[in-house]
Amino acid sequence: KAGVTQTPRYLIKTRGQQVTLSCSPISGHRSVSWYQQTPGQGLQFLFEYFSETQRNKGNFPGRFSGRQFSNSRSEMNVSTLELGDSALYLCASSLNWGSSGEAFFGQGTRLTVV
Amino acid sequence: AQTVTQSQPEMSVQEAETVTLSCTYDTSESDYYLFWYKQPPSRQMILVIRQEAYKQQNATENRFSVNFQKAAKSFSLKISDSQLGDAAMYFCAYRSLNTGNQFYFGTGTSLTVIP
Numbered sequence: 001k002a003g004v005t006q007t008p009r010y011l012i013k014t015r016g017q018q019v020t021l022s023c024s025p026i027s028g029h030r031s032v033s034w035y036q037q038t039p040g041q042g043l044q045f046l047f048e049y050f051s052e053t054q055r056n057k058g059n060f061p062g063r064f065s066g067r068q069f070s071n072s073r074s075e076m077n078v079s080t081l082e083l084g085d086s087a088l089y090l091c092a093s094s095l096n097w098g099s100s101g102e103a104f105f106g107q108g109t110r111l112t113v114v
Numbered sequence: 115a116q117t118v119t120q121s122q123p124e125m126s127v128q129e130a131e132t133v134t135l136s137c138t139y140d141t142s143e144s145d146y147y148l149f150w151y152k153q154p155p156s157r158q159m160i161l162v163i164r165q166e167a168y169k170q171q172n173a174t175e176n177r178f179s180v181n182f183q184k185a186a187k188s189f190s191l192k193i194s195d196s197q198l199g200d201a202a203m204y205f206c207a208y209r210s211l212n213t214g215n216q217f218y219f220g221t222g223t224s225l226t227v228i229p
Binding site for chain 1 (some may be wrong): 135149150151156157158159160161211212213214215217218219220221222227
């Protein structure tokens with residue numbers, strides 16, 4: 001069974017640009033969550049999607065957005081990039097919303113904003 | 115909001131010895147889940163162990179066990195017979211029953227295993 005796949009693995013962007021990251025969850029999993037990991041702020045929850053609907057949202061500006069497709073794949077978009085957006089972005093896959101199981105994480109996308 | 119605190123930024127242990135990583139959390143909820151995740155240099159978060167708050171029995175997974183003290187809101191991880199492959203960043207995490215799959219993570223403990 002394939003794990004959680006995040007693409008691309010590395011990304012370098014310029015301030016002011018926008019970026020789209022992709023996450024394919026484990027087959028059969030319907031919930032996808034996104035986290036930002038930085039040395040200063042640690043792991044912070046961005047949002048969760050389930051059945052193509054955003055169910056939870058963390059405390060991030062509106063420049064951070066996401067969506068989920070009918071096959072459960074998810075994308076997150078960051079517009080008007082800032083230097084502070086440089087981070088490791090992790091995607092987590094869960095069977096259902098609020099399920100008792102754990103979340104399975106991808107290897108992340110390392111975004112560098114220059 | 116729930117908070118998770120890991121007060122040990124770094125720990126080290128001799129190979130084959132035992133080490134305990136500390137975690138405390140703050141919540142007003144009575145039912146929730148607690149987790150320990152491991153993040154090696156490959157960056158992928160790997161589940162080490164999980165505990166349901168309604169269970170009094172401490173969870174155990176092979177060499178990994180927890181000491182869950184609900185009243186004290188403490189959730190420590192004990193690694194027995196430490197191996198070189200245990201070297202990683204360890205994160206304690208809390209998940210409510212009411213907010214889907216949103217995890218609240220601690221700041222992590224970097225574990226070094228000395229051969």
